[in-house]
Amino acid sequence: MLWDVDADGGIGWITLHRPEVRNALNAEMLDALQSALKEAQAREDIRTVVLRGEGSAFCAGGDLKEIQTLGPFGVRRLLNEKIRPLLRSLMLLDKPVIAALNGPVAGAGIGLALACDVVLAAKEATLITAFGKVGAMPDAAMIYFLVQHIGLKQAMELILRGEPLSAEAAHALGLYTRVVEREALEALTLEWARDLARGPTLAYAMAKRAARDAVRLPFDAFMDLESASQALLHFSADHQEGIAAFLAKRPPQFQGK
Structure with missing residues (x-):
């Protein structure tokens, strides 16, 4: 290898x-x-x-x-x-x-x-x-x-x-x-x-886990996972950068954090 x-x-x-x-x-x-x-x-x-x-x-x-x-x-x-x-x-x-x-x-x-x-x-x-x-x-x-x-x-x-x-x-x-x-x-x-x-690595990680769990979790358990993950992401550096870039009409520069 x-x-x-x-x-x-x-x-x-x-x-x-x-x-x-x-x-x-x-x-x-x-x-x-x-x-x-x-x-x-x-x-x-x-x-x-x-x-x-x-x-x-x-x-x-x-x-x-x-x-x-x-x-x-x-x-x-x-x-x-x-x-x-x-x-x-x-x-x-x-x-x-x-x-x-x-x-x-x-x-x-x-x-x-x-x-x-x-x-x-x-x-x-x-x-x-x-x-x-x-x-x-x-x-x-x-x-x-x-x-x-x-x-x-x-x-x-x-x-x-x-x-x-x-x-x-x-x-x-x-x-x-x-x-x-x-x-x-x-x-x-x-x-x-x-x-x-170049993407938002932390958001990718949480989305990956949610996608894997979606096939085995009941709906409400999945929504608990989704809401907790999204709440955490709203405090991430990449989310703040994404919002700033959107408002400034420029491409975001994500750091994966």
């Missing part, structure tokens, strides 16, 4: 870097991903994070050669002690997270992508859910994300049949945010990352 920070632009770039195995996830890469996200959370100069793949694929899923050496209890520990915390870190990072899918995404890689806030995809970014082809069930929270995003019946079709889903079809279902030609993906990703890094 490669980790690079554009401090001036406020962007943290995470690159899955095992192109010889289509960026399959092994324990070392999972640990490195978690470490990068922990650093991104702690650093004020990082205002958005981009997760991308090296080579022809975004991620082929888990490294099957390594997984086959673990045994049942080892697989359970892998999912509970590495995959689960990593997905939580992606979902709960107090900054926007963009997945830039340069090519096919399969298996656990789908969980990584769908845990991000925005999914920008090249037309080659086929979504492959074929766990059933190897006698396994989807993991890395893929079932959880699919049911949330597209509903039970659509999710069951992908889970049970395991047919690849084109990038355009994934976009139509609401799994991908945007789909572009592969040569346009880098520019689109940079545009989104720069735009989000």
Whole structure:
């Protein structure tokens, strides 16, 4: 895995870097991903994070050669002690997270992508859910994300049949945010990352948490969360700057505070 920070632009770039195995996830890469996200959370100069793949694929899923050496209890520990915390870190990072899918995404890689806030995809970014082809069930929270995003019946079709889903079809279902030609993906990703890094980071963080909680909270509990969050934001430096910029008819200069 490669980790690079554009401090001036406020962007943290995470690159899955095992192109010889289509960026399959092994324990070392999972640990490195978690470490990068922990650093991104702690650093004020990082205002958005981009997760991308090296080579022809975004991620082929888990490294099957390594997984086959673990045994049942080892697989359970892998999912509970590495995959689960990593997905939580992606979902709960107090900054926007963009997945830039340069090519096919399969298996656990789908969980990584769908845990991000925005999914920008090249037309080659086929979504492959074929766990059933190897006698396994989807993991890395893929079932959880699919049911949330597209509903039970659509999710069951992908889970049970395991047919690849084109990038355009994934976009139509609401799994991908945007789909572009592969040569346009880098520019689109940079545009989104720069735009989000200039935004009101604290407001983004609270909106992210509210959006995640909206699917599980009763209405009144959600409104309690919304009202408390909005009240706090009204005392933030970014809100004061936003109001001042609006009244002065100028672009705001947010600091993420």
